[in-house]
Amino acid sequence: MKPVIFHIDVNSAYLSWTALERLKEGSSTDLREIPSIIGGDEKSRHGIVLAKSIPAKKYGIQTAEPVASALRKCPGLVVEKPDHTMYRRYSRAMMELLSGYTPDLEQVSIDECYLDFTPIAHLYPSPEKAAAQIRDQIFETFGFTVNVGISHVKVLAKMASDFEKPGKVHTLYPEEIPVKMWPLPVSDLFMVGHRSAERLKTYGIRTIGDLAHTDPSFLTSHFKSHGKLMWEFANGIDPSPVVSIRQEAKGVGNSITLASDATTAEAAKKVLLSLAESVAARLRKAGQLAGTVAVELKYADFTKASHQSSTLSPCNDTDAIYRLSCSLFDQVWNGEPIRLLGIRSSRLTAEGEPIQLSIFDLPLHATPAKPMAAETAFSGSGGAKKEGEHVHSPSPEKLKKLDAAMDVIRKKYGQNAIHKGELTDFSDR
Secondary structure (H helix, E strand, C coil): CCCCEEEEECCEEEEEEEHHHHHHHHCCHHHHHHEEECCCCCCCEEEEEEEEEEECCCCCCCCCCEEEHHHHCCCCCCEECCCCCHHHHHHHHHHHHHCCCCCCCCEECCCCEECCHHHHHHCCCCHHHHHHHHHHHHHHHCCCCCCCEEEEHHHHHHHHHHCCCCCCCCEECHHHHHHHCCCCCCCCCCCCHHHHHHHHHHHHCCCCHHCCCCCHHHHHHHHHHHHHHHHHHCCCCCCCCCCCCCCCEEEEEEEEEEEEECCCCHHHHHHHHHHHHHHHHHHHHHHHHEEEEEEEEECCCCCCEEEEEEEEECCCCCCHHHHHHHHHHCEEEEEECEEEEECCCCCCEEEECCCCCCHHHCCCCCCCCCCCCCCCCEEECEECCCCCCEEECHHHHHHHHHHHHHHHHHHHHHHCCCCCCCHHHHCCC
């Protein structure tokens, strides 16, 4: 499977976040709906435009131009000073929400990040639908909009997120480059600044397509290493990976907004199994054991419910997390259609530290089997177990070996290479 990378960018972040704060303070005016900017001081007329509203853009106001110039273009322009403490608060909240989807997240500025969607692709019907769910959840949670760009490489995902705004999802896969990117002005290409764009125009290079079809040696001779970089980006070449900076984990979790509401426990528990696999794999990758597991639900009417419990002993195996999650789900679900499901783990301890074992961690002896439902009463070889036959529950050690083997297979062949049997219908839909 080719990598799938998202670039998530807040639309006019400083202005959107300031507008939300003013509305919380009781203002009747939404700065996003009037000619307004963030930057400098209206009285001193000093500073530059850091962000602008869409109505301000209609007056020809540009980001980074002097505030005095913007005021000449629009005398009634509303100017708000920046509040970087508040911006950091919104940024942290958004990044925390996104890290609930995957830890493979690279924040590149206060209002944008890359997200490696590849490891969680099997949880969603398509990258486009997943991106739309992320966009919608950010808006529902915080009240501001983001654009999401999707591609196989970072530079194309970045370019895609700059297409039509606000609140849009765009793709820019390599096969879409000639139609979606090459006709754009060369100044629109990431890493081509104003001065470089003007120099390129003197050589007759006006569009990104012109740049892509220019001899790279010509560009290198005039722009040195930057010339090669511009040529590579114009052709969609960018081998750089998403580099996440991992901090000491206080908790590991994952959630999914469903493509269609789950209305039965069976459907919900298939989703929980997939989430349990994801959470357990992330715990193992981080070398952590979970002491508490929580299940969270959001119903179709957007009301939320959650329930948590301590594990019998700290664990990071899929089976233990899944079984506890199902038990918690049975206790908390009220029977209404479910829009979102999530599993969170907390009270983490490092693998290798001494832990208090439960008696249930001891090897199990053969016990008489209870009657099983028809759809689950089959042995691994395909034969049905008869009532009263002895079944041997797999030991915790065997379950750990199974999880470790699945981790190795996924790392080598991709996340979709192997699934628990119960996941087949969910992951293939």
